[in-house]
Amino acid sequence: MQSNLVMFPIAEFSRQDTQVKEKSVTQYERAEQQFLELLATEDLDNNLDKKFAIIRDFEKAVAMAIDTAYEHDSQDNSAHCFLQRILYWINRLNLFWYDDLRRYTNERSLYLSSCRNHIEASWQKWELAQIDVTELKNLNVKQALIERANADLEPLLSPASRYIREEMSKTGYCHLLAIASFDGLVEGSRLSRILGGAANEVQCTLVRVLLEEYGNGRLSRKHSTFFAKMLDEFGMNTEPEGYFDLVPWEVLACANHNFLLTERRRYYLRYSGGLTYFEVAGPAAYKNYLVAAQRLGLSDAAMGYWELHIKEDERHGRWMLEDVALPLAELYPDDAWELLLGYDQEKLMSDRAAKAVVNSIRQAEKIKY
Incomplete structure (x- = not known):
């Protein structure tokens, strides 16, 4: 696979879109970059205190996206996309990609597991609500x-x-x-x-x-x-x-x-x-x-x-x-x-x-x- 992790493209909004929406998209973009930094941190679980500011901002973005996508069932694709990308970055660690072994340093991280479980709980509840x-x-x-x-x-x-x-x-x-x-x-x-x-x-x-x-x-x-x-x-x-x-x-x-x-x-x-x-x-x-x-x-x-x-x-x-x-x-x-x-x-x-x-x-x- 490619050696550099990639950012997702930000949707281009018209001038009539609100500043609040533009701010939320920018926050998701920044939060994914912050998460990728956490993902690459050596021995993440034992260094969470050193990443406090990043974790705080990232978790704030996750909470906002969950509220937007699942609690209010919004059609805001940026919130859905952010959450699914975060889940994917964690889930893909379960497969081997024949790349740098250091990428798997946190594959059993309790913090990453808690992030996945937190997002999945709200997402799966939302998905199940669509089935009788x-x-x-x-x-x-x-x-x-x-x-x-x-x-x-x-x-x-x-x-x-x-x-x-x-x-x-x-x-x-x-x-x-x-x-x-x-x-x-x-x-x-x-x-x-x-x-x-x-x-x-x-x-x-x-x-x-x-x-x-x-x-x-x-x-x-x-x-x-x-x-x-x-x-x-x-x-x-x-x-x-x-x-x-x-x-x-x-x-x-x-x-x-x-x-x-x-x-x-x-x-x-x-x-x-x-x-x-x-x-x-x-x-x-x-x-x-x-x-x-x-x-x-x-x-x-x-x-x-x-x-x-x-x-x-x-x-x-x-x-x-x-x-x-x-x-x-x-x-x-x-x-x-x-x-x-x-x-x-x-x-x-x-x-x-x-x-x-x-x-x-x-x-x-x-x-x-």
Whole structure:
């Protein structure tokens, strides 16, 4: 990955925007820089007193962002983005990036853990409020999973999907690749964190999914390698997180949500339900991107990743439903509704992220950078 941690771009406001809003955005920008300084502090937990002023200002910004984003349910993207970026900087320490080992000096910091837990508590409460959990608990879980999977396998085209298929330009396609590289270049990494433990058919199915994502141990066949080839075809940056500043908070939220679910064994069913949706619905999204690339007359290298995923994820979707979700519903009859919660949350958050990505693409096409 790149050696320098990056700042997120501040939105440009019109002259009519209030000074208070401008001040809050500037404060978030400054607070993230302060947090990155804390992240790099040697033995942070034993040096908190030396960083008192920085910690005070940072925590003040976090409190303001939580109040704005979750308590008042504001549409202020800067507050959401700040919080999701902070969570991501902490969560990414759970993966190894083959970079400077000193970056992991605080990977078990109690202070960083408390920051993550504080933000997650408010964020997850806000996310859960958007799902009718009571209704899920009253459903026939296996029937509901099958019905959801059948509906999401070939959904009707949304306005966003039609835009990608029929209107998106080459500039927009490159912007799509830039944002998608955030996940595409480290694909499957979070799945690896739930595979340990007792062996059974469910575990073995998940291992099979991971192995295919990782090209069965061959770098040339790893899915991220195919994604890098698409980027390379346009002379784009192929380093993980190379376009981090372009990633909407809605996409970051999906990543952070998966970090949370794979970090907690208690959320195993929720993660399995979410992964079931991801694998079932993936081919439909990738077909949109493939159609766009074909319409633009792009080379095989510029679209190869989508073709690979359409073929493999159709299989993965069946595996996840038939060999993971449904067996887990039988194994945990009293908690099986959590599979539906994970499924529905992943769908909700993915749809939200997709809309944000299309909005970002439209803006990029206006700029034509």
